[in-house]
Amino acid sequence: MIHAEHLVIRIMKQNKIDLAATLPCDRIKNLLPLIQNAFNTMELTREEDGLGICAGAWLAGARPMMIIQSTGLGNMIGALFSLNIASAVPIPIFASFRGFYREGIESQIPFGQHLPAILEACGIQYTLIDEAEKLGLLSDVIQDAYNHCRPHVALVSPKIWEASSPSFRQENQLPVIQSRPAGSNWPLIPIGRPEMTRYEAIKQLGTLLDNQVVVANLGVPSKELFAVSDRPLNYYMLGSMGLVSSIGFGISRFTDRKVMVLEGDGSILMNPNALITIGHYQPRNLMILALDNACYGSTGSQKTYTCERMDIECFAKSCGFENTARIHEALELKDRVHDFEKLEGLSLIHVVLKPGNSSSFNIPLSPKEITKRFKASLEK
Ligand SMILES: Cc1ncc(C[n+]2csc(CCOP(=O)(O)OP(=O)(O)O)c2C)c(N)n1
Structure with a gap:
């Protein structure tokens, strides 16, 4: 057959x-x-x-x-x-x-x-x-x-x-972001070997959340955040790929709370316009955590262009993000999120990650329930 x-x-x-x-x-x-x-x-x-x-x-x-x-x-x-x-x-x-x-x-x-x-x-x-x-x-x-x-x-x-669905890909073919040694001509900022997966980063983040708004990228990132730290102030995206930063930006304009966006490299590549607009308006209470596993993790880990040349931190800088940083380790993430609480000004942390998903389940809330719960908690 x-x-x-x-x-x-x-x-x-x-x-x-x-x-x-x-x-x-x-x-x-x-x-x-x-x-x-x-x-x-x-x-x-x-x-x-x-x-x-x-x-x-x-x-x-x-x-x-x-x-x-x-x-x-x-x-x-x-x-x-x-x-x-x-x-x-x-x-x-x-x-x-x-x-x-x-x-x-x-x-x-x-x-x-x-x-x-x-x-x-x-x-x-x-x-x-x-x-x-x-x-x-x-x-x-x-x-x-x-x-x-x-x-x-x-x-x-x-x-x-349904009748076939075998995997034709070797697991060892998973993409990993290429190291970029300091001093190479391009990109300007070095990138080291990633140490954590997206799930490990989100788990770490879950322990740090207080009264911030969190808007999470569609697919597995939202499911992982739900699994480790569900809260009404989390807005889980279930579709409309590329709009997570746009939604976070819109919220940040009408709240005094800090707003944290869990972005993805695939999502940024689909809609880089979002960062361009945000860079222009300079919201002071917005931080983007760009969770860069160099692949479309939610759909089978096909590599994205951040794997080789495209550099999210450089891009954010060129869009006018005042505070940018690049991190590889869980401990650094903690420090940066704490800094964010104190910092004034638009921030983006480029979190360089290994590929891989946790065995996450679908969020047991409907999209409408997520919206209603989030809006009510923000109005409090
Ligand atoms: C317009 C559109 N094209 C394709 C998809 C399928 N899709 C869903 S999630 C996803 C990958 C998202 O990748 P990334 O933002 O890097 O997040 P990751 O899953 O790697 O954390 C894709 C391609 C979609 N939902 N919408």
């Missing part, structure tokens, strides 16, 4: 795809390493960006395809119209369809439920692939996109992977 993952690769090859632009979803974490091995890949930081890259590649003679989570389509609608549809630029999109089949994350459901109707209303071609036997339709999706010079979305149900 051929695994569904291998069938996808075969179909992409048969259709002469020569560039795969990807952004991870947990449900396709076994497919992504195969794609990486079989194709010239472009790892995206934001799905919308992939439309531009793929359009350029096609203009120059390539045959690209995108492999993303369906959530990303929400951020792509504008460009799908104003670029692909308006200018007749083809793009086949393989979208891991969330909020549709056995969805464990409630915040995925509203968009997932409406997505087929949204695509229909937009006149964007889509094909639902909800059974493994229908995977062959992916070929039609690619051909339709290229024959008609238009976008065509394959909404691929997580059910497809």
Whole structure:
């Protein structure tokens, strides 16, 4: 029996795809390493960006395809119209369809439920692939996109992977942030070997919390914070990747409390704009803890660009963050958080971490309950 993952690769090859632009979803974490091995890949930081890259590649003679989570389509609608549809630029999109089949994350459901109707209303071609036997339709999706010079979305149900889902990745392939010795030309600030995981950092943080507001990044970080230190003043994000600092910033403008944001490297890369705006407004009661494990930890630990060149602390400095620091050890974290209590001025601590997730469970509160509880506790 051929695994569904291998069938996808075969179909992409048969259709002469020569560039795969990807952004991870947990449900396709076994497919992504195969794609990486079989194709010239472009790892995206934001799905919308992939439309531009793929359009350029096609203009120059390539045959690209995108492999993303369906959530990303929400951020792509504008460009799908104003670029692909308006200018007749083809793009086949393989979208891991969330909020549709056995969805464990409630915040995925509203968009997932409406997505087929949204695509229909937009006149964007889509094909639902909800059974493994229908995977062959992916070929039609690619051909339709290229024959008609238009976008065509394959909404691929997580059910497809149920029969296979083996791991094609070696554990020793987990990404680790590269050491950057002092004195190297770039980046300017050295980065040493990480000593703790995200969970260890969050556990340490849990012991230090008092009356601060904490806004936690989506995925495993929120689950880990819930597990070690649930409190009404924690605002757990369950979706809207990239907005955690924006939410923290909005809160900080209307409270005298200190606001702490648990950011992620993948999240910052998806929406660096947040730090740019925050740097301009200089909130004095905001601290961002950038939990940088150099990967998309929540979706299978695919490496992010902080693994090699992109430097979050340097970026924060260039956005105008007054107090920045880089730490590797749990003890340092404690000192820095205490400093934050005393410091006036915008702060970002770049917490350099090892990859890896704790065995966390889903937060047993609905997104609406989290919001209601948080708002009530902030009003007290
Ligand atoms: C628009 C969009 N694309 C992709 C995803 C899937 N996704 C959920 S969490 C996550 C990784 C977040 O990585 P990071 O911010 O580095 O946090 P980590 O899990 O590593 O702590 C991704 C890619 C999503 N939720 N939304």
